[in-house]
Amino acid sequence: MAELDLNAALPVLLLLTSLVPAGIIFLLAEEQERTRRVVNMAGALAKVVLTGVLIAGVLGGAEYEWRRALLPGIDLVLRVDPIPLLFVTLSSILWLTTTVYAIGYLEKGQRRSRFFGFFSLCVTATIGIALAGNLVTFLLFYELLTIATYPLVVHQGDRKALIGGRAYLLYSVTGGAVLLVAIAWLHALAGPVEFLDYTPLAGLVDDNATSLTLIFVLLIAGLGVKTALVPLHGWLPKAMVAPAPVSSLLHAVAVVKAGAYGIVRVVYDLYGLALAQELRLLTPLLVLAAVTIVYGSLRALAQDDLKRRLAYSTVSQLSYIVLGVGIASLAGVTGGLVHLIHQGIQKVTLFYCAGNLAKQLGVTRISQMRGVGRRMPLTMGAFTVAALGMIGIPPTAGFVTKWHLGLGGLQAGQGVVIWILLLSSVLNAAYFLPIIARIWFLRPEGEEAGAPVMERDLERDPWLVLPAVVTGLSVLVVGLLAGAPLSPLNWAASIAAEVVGS
Template identity: 50%
Template sequence: MENGLVLFLLLASSVLPAVMIFLLPERCATLRNTINLLGVSSKIFFVIYLIRGIINDEVFYYAFAFTPQISFVLKVDHLSLLFATLSSILWLFTTIYAIGYFQNSQNQSRFFGFFSLCVTATVGLSIAGNLFTFFVFYELLTLTTFVLVLHTQTVEATKATIIYLAHTIIGGLFFLVGLVALQSIGGDREFVSGGYLHKIVSVEPIVLQIMFVILLIGVGVKAAVFPLHRWLPSAMAAPAPVSALLHAVAVVKAGAFGIIRIVYEVYGVEFAYDLGLLWILLGVAVVTILYGSIMALRQNDIKKRLAYSTVSQVSYILLGVSLFGPLGTIGGMIHLVHQGVMKITLFFCAGAFAKIYGIKKIGQMNGLGRMMPLGAFAFSIGALGMIGVPLTAGFLSKWYLGMGAYENGLLTVLGVIALSSLLNAAYFLPLVYRMWFLPPSEPYTQKPQFRNGHALLILPPLFTALLTLYLGIFALSDYSALQWAKTLVQLEYLR
């Protein structure tokens, strides 16, 4: 197996910290934090090692056959590194944020243990080499994240967990049915550029279309596409670090990433287009984008407004896949990264507002620019990025998606992107206005409720806000999501 050990070390860099953290007494906060930071730092080291290797045409691969029809495969390519890099970097910021957020709280060993297992599942599915291995890590993600949603063990959190499990278990069953069907007609196949189903000429197109819909439901649950999205707003009962990772790094991105793998590497985008599957995906994406934006407008709770924003924004990735062209593909790929960076910024800030001043409702945000200028600045950058204001990462995503729609003569889709941006402005700009141009509301002129760990709550969103600007302003640099996405297209990897 070529360089397979590195792949297991990549996974072990979060599994071993999880085991050690579970065994630690609750009182060992310093040691637990040290283990957390060493784990995430080592994961970033291995990701950088893999990036350097792929650039130098090294092969990283491991396979183990359970049966002639079922094998466990790990491999690294440009697409997997895009997702693994996003996950690892944002997990560093989330770890720092969570250490400050949970300072002096109970059950930290349980939280950070499952937190580390969650990143194992996320990175594992990014380097999965076939649909079976992807399914294994996909379900592991469900088993690790539901504990995080339940963390506070309140009535609201319990209800949210039940809704989350109901959706993800049903989604997992659909995924399993689709997986078994594909295995039965195509055998044990690895992900491959251009897909492999088009080579199986004995299968009727209607069968492949039905299997695609089944798989789309299976992964669409985690991607929170309409009408499979209900779990996501409910899960806002979880603590802010959990909300951040659900929206920006782990669950919804796992679903979107699964759709990318299925379209490009199982069916092949050209074959999917010939079968009419991209029109199905386009319809789902457009409806979800508009629905999520309209529902966001109706929310008075900050986190729920952000949640419905995620429902809308993640489907931009699916929109890019469905546009069938290089520009749309680039737009979808970079939004996988850009949305994660911008959305984690917003959730970090929302958590800080609630933790420090007890602010959870939009009507309470007046004057936050005076009370928390750095936090308000970071939130403003994240919000402007989501709208698609020039010089932010979000502008690039929407620009390429718009060009992709224009390239294919889909002027209606171009109108949907424009309308969605207007709706984004309608539900984000009033929040920015309240923070900077209205006087503080009573009784939030009082002293902060939470003094310890302020820096750990403010610095992570400040850095991710600056990263939002970097990805927009320096998009042509070698170290940007745009350049990496262009490389994918130039290599004809996504074709």
């Protein structure tokens, strides 16, 4: 009995490890720096430990589920299924590194209590999204994410931040409303539906195929806003005004990833691959992803502002996940799922580095990046690895993704995927390689016989450098060790086998 209770309590505990810190931090005074740091780190570490416990438990065959009636017939459900566990692991680890980074990044007088309060709330929402066992629970946390992220986006409080925030809010709230309609419609049609229970929808397919298709379109539209699918991507480059730790979280773990994760869940765990194929829903999704990938890359090319270029790169990279969803073969599903992880660690590294550049050197434009590699070698080393990952150069994480997506395309008889990947990789290279060349091979502007002793100070703060180096290294490690038993790739492959088999 005690065992059972614990299994229900763990998913809730996982939420509480960031919800409780959020509550405490809101109540702390601005100058209680040390207490806030301890609370933040304790919460982040506890979450990683709990995630470890969950993984060990799931490997041992345990099931974790917590449910409570919300409305008659509708439960709030938090459940640890295979795909959620993958996402939770990513979120917990990147929350830890981003917390470290944010502690180093934010300075006095930047309303840190409010920042870290909402920051923790944001992660709570992400974990909730990850563990949601049905669409209503998903929606609850999806909206909470919108609310918790808005204060972070406008944290600077200036005019530009407010404009960016307004765009973010407009898109997100509209997306949430569309999602609500879709979920209510599905509820009216099929009653309460939970993830991984395919029978209610399968029973509807004969009489209500059109409704199911329309609901799918609405679901993807609602989720596509956060996923930044073209043409719903307009808010993402504008939300770039947020402080660097927020951008990191936004682009790697929380907001855009929540959208992509939602699409993954809808296709694999709600409709199921078989039903989605039967209703011919996957090809349009594939086309949408392809358009987004190419469009995002093209726009990225034209940006001189580093964070804006990274933002358009996110638009493009994120859709590799959606592309994977659109390819109904073992390798394709694997490639999409593993990119949930790979895109996260690559993008988070890039944003840490961009933040460090802006903070230490005041460099925000690519044209200002001449020779910064020599001044901040560790940071720029991490940046380079992550950028190579984005292009898909072996042996980085990005290569593993692209390899499997391509292979998946061939398996599914969709050779066009190869061309999309090739085109997009060329574009990726076109907007990342010049940066890398500029960093390492050009001399800094007006460089004299610089003062190297001074320069060392640029990377002395471990709170800022360590997260970038660790995540940067991980881009290499998950690529090199992709064949290892517990690698993200093998994990994704085992989930993919279930998805394709079901």
